[in-house]
Structure formats: C-alpha cells, structure tokens
Amino acid sequence: MGERRNDGLMALFFFVVGLEIKRELVVGELQDRRAAMLPALAALGGVVLPAVLFLLVVGGGPEARGWGVPLATDIAFAVGVLALLGSRIPAGVKLFLLSVAIVDDIIAVGIIAVAYTDSLEHGWLLAASAGLIVVAAMRRFGVASILLYVPVALFVWYATLHSGVHATIAGVVLGLMTPARPVSGRDVLGDLQHGLHPISAFLVVPLFALANAGVDLRGGALGDAAGSSVAWAIVVGLLVGKVVGIGGATWLALRLGIGTLPSDVPPRLVWGVAALAGIGFTVSLFIADLAYTDAVQVTQAKVGVFAASTTAAVIGSGLLVTLTRRSRG
Incomplete structure (x- = not known):
C-alpha cells in the first residue's frame, strides 16, 4: 500500500513537471533552440559529473546502484529558496534556474524509466499505450473538458504501474500530451497548472516527504x-x-559562443544557480527508494540527500546574494 501511495503521489508530481516542460518547450524559454542550448548543456554537465563522482566515491558494488540519486534538481524547493531571496536577485536567474532544472528532470525521468524499471509486462504496456492513444484521439477531436480526461489518465497510470515501467513516467507523458495552446478557447494547460501546482507543491511534496523522508537516527x-x-x-x-x-x-558554452544567458544575468551568478541546483530533496529521495532495498543503505542515502540539499540551499543563497551585490557595486 505504501509503495502504491508513493507511485500515485509522484505520478501527480511528475505530471505537473510534464506540464511545465510542455509549456517551456512550446511557448516558453526552451522553444528557441539557441536559448534552450545553454540550459540544456548546463543541465547535461550537472547530470554527468555528479554520476561520475558518485561512482568514483562508492567504487562499485551494490552501492553503485544509487548513481541516479544526485542527478535531479528539485524544482519546487530550488525555486522556493530563490523566491525567499526576493527582488534583490535578477528575474533572469529564476528563468535560467527553471530552464536548467526542467532539462535536468527530463534526463532524470529517462533514467528512472531505463535504470530503475523492473521486467516489462507487455500486456499492461500495450494497455497503457492504448490509453495514451485515446487521449491523443480526444485531443484530435477538440475535447477541452479536463474531467473527461481524468478516468483515461487514471487508467493509463494503473496500466503503467503494472507494466513494469515506473508509473511516474505516465505522469510525465500525460503532461507532455497536454495542449499548450488553447483548445476550443480554453487554456487547458494553464488551467491544469493553476489548479495542480499548489496541490503538488503544498500537499504532494510534503506528504511524500512525511511518508518517505523519516530517518531513524x-x-x-x-x-x-x-x-x-x-x-x-x-x-x-x-x-x-x-x-x-x-x-x-x-x-565553456559561453566561451564557445553557444547560447546566451538572460540579459540581466551576469555570468558569475551562474555559480549561485549551480549551487541551488544541488537541492535534490524530493526527486533524490524518490530515486534512493528505487535504487536500494537494504534499509541501512536507504537511511545512509537519505542522510546524504538531506545534508547536501540543506548545504546547497545555504551556499546557493549566499553566493547569489553576494555576487549580485558585487555585480551592482
């Protein structure tokens, strides 16, 4: 029951992530290939190096299965910490952090699907695919009522849960299938984001944290x-x-002329953004539970996530405030 609860909570969490990704890809910062190139390369660097360092530290064995834990950035917590700093931080910093974190999470979702998926049940996988086809057909015929999609989405999640592919992937795929432009005059994606983002940020994430973050010290x-x-x-x-x-x-990308930063973001502020991206928390805790079955290793992983995420929040905030003052001075 606990595992099903986790799968349900995180499917909703990643559905909201999917909505954010879709908006950025279609009407946001990532629709411009040149603008998207820099955060994409930054996110790639922020995924590859943590994985390499993790494997170098553990040196192999069963511990190495947790290489995916330090890869993802918790968008909600990282942006939340940035919001606490207020207007003293340039608006472009949030835009760059959000873009990097979104690409980061796209990679993390792929890793969950490939590295942390059990053996496949092809019948259930076909059923989930059929559900997605129904969603696509409903979109094609201009169905704009969100309520009509709910039972189909629940079926896709249930079938994916039993297929062996991790159920959170269903959330992301459904989010990406949501139209970013109005359907029959209705902003479906905007309505879903407006309604679900507070639930994800203030209910799903805290519930997941309460259910999974407890560490007996x-x-x-x-x-x-x-x-x-x-x-x-x-x-x-x-x-x-x-x-x-x-x-x-x-x-390196800026030196090679690949991509550009937002106009109000001096290059030195990137180091503060990079530090905030070290807040893994929700996604890292989730992958830790997928990676390890031994209770001791799970506890060790969670302690590492808490220590690193807290430190990243403090260091990132300090760097951004200090470097912003120097830039304006």
Whole structure:
C-alpha cells in the first residue's frame, strides 16, 4: 500500500513537471533552440559529473546502484529558496534556474524509466499505450473538458504501474500530451497548472516527504552515515558535481559562443544557480527508494540527500546574494 501511495503521489508530481516542460518547450524559454542550448548543456554537465563522482566515491558494488540519486534538481524547493531571496536577485536567474532544472528532470525521468524499471509486462504496456492513444484521439477531436480526461489518465497510470515501467513516467507523458495552446478557447494547460501546482507543491511534496523522508537516527545511524560511501557520494555529487558540472558547462558554452544567458544575468551568478541546483530533496529521495532495498543503505542515502540539499540551499543563497551585490557595486 505504501509503495502504491508513493507511485500515485509522484505520478501527480511528475505530471505537473510534464506540464511545465510542455509549456517551456512550446511557448516558453526552451522553444528557441539557441536559448534552450545553454540550459540544456548546463543541465547535461550537472547530470554527468555528479554520476561520475558518485561512482568514483562508492567504487562499485551494490552501492553503485544509487548513481541516479544526485542527478535531479528539485524544482519546487530550488525555486522556493530563490523566491525567499526576493527582488534583490535578477528575474533572469529564476528563468535560467527553471530552464536548467526542467532539462535536468527530463534526463532524470529517462533514467528512472531505463535504470530503475523492473521486467516489462507487455500486456499492461500495450494497455497503457492504448490509453495514451485515446487521449491523443480526444485531443484530435477538440475535447477541452479536463474531467473527461481524468478516468483515461487514471487508467493509463494503473496500466503503467503494472507494466513494469515506473508509473511516474505516465505522469510525465500525460503532461507532455497536454495542449499548450488553447483548445476550443480554453487554456487547458494553464488551467491544469493553476489548479495542480499548489496541490503538488503544498500537499504532494510534503506528504511524500512525511511518508518517505523519516530517518531513524538512533543506534548510531548518523555515525554510520558519516562513515558511509553512499552518503558521501551523494553529498559530493549534489554539491561538487552540480556546481562544477553546471557552472563549468555554462562557462565553456559561453566561451564557445553557444547560447546566451538572460540579459540581466551576469555570468558569475551562474555559480549561485549551480549551487541551488544541488537541492535534490524530493526527486533524490524518490530515486534512493528505487535504487536500494537494504534499509541501512536507504537511511545512509537519505542522510546524504538531506545534508547536501540543506548545504546547497545555504551556499546557493549566499553566493547569489553576494555576487549580485558585487555585480551592482
């Protein structure tokens, strides 16, 4: 029951992520290939280097299965921390962070689908595909009522859950299939984002955190985590890997003339954005539960995620405030 609850919560979470991705791809920052190139390369650097560093720290064995834990950025928490800094931070910083995090999560979703999927049940997979075809047909005939899509979407999620492909993929695919432009005069995507984003941010994420983030630190668990290669690999991946990967890839791309930053974002602020991207939290906790079955390793991974995400929030905020002052000074 707990696993089904997690799958349901995260399918809704990733559906909202899918909506954000679709809007950015069709009418947002990522529709312009040149504008999209820089955050795409930055995100790629922020995925590859954390994975490499994680594997270098753990050195192989069953611990290596958690290589996906430090890859994803928690969009809600990273943007939330940025919002706390207020108007003192240029608006373009949020745009760049959001673009990087969205590409980052596209890669993370692909990794979940490939690396953390069990054996496939082809009958259920065909059923899920049939449900998606029904959704596409409804779109083709101009069905704009969101309520009519709900039972089909639930069927797609249920079939995907039993297919062996992780059910969160159903959420992303359904989000990407949502029309970004008005249907019969109705902004379906906008209505869904407006209605579901608060539920995802203020209900789904906290419920998931309460259900999964609890770490029993009794019995020397904290000391075990401090001496654990898994915990340290996650910390190094989310802190060093994200900062150097995103910051380095952005610096190199700008030097080569590939892509541009928003006009109000000096290049030095990228390092603050890169640090905030080390806030993995929700997605990292989710992948940790997929990667490990041993309770001790799960606890070690969660301690690493908490430590790294908290540190990333503090360092990223400090860098952005300090570097913004210097830029204006």
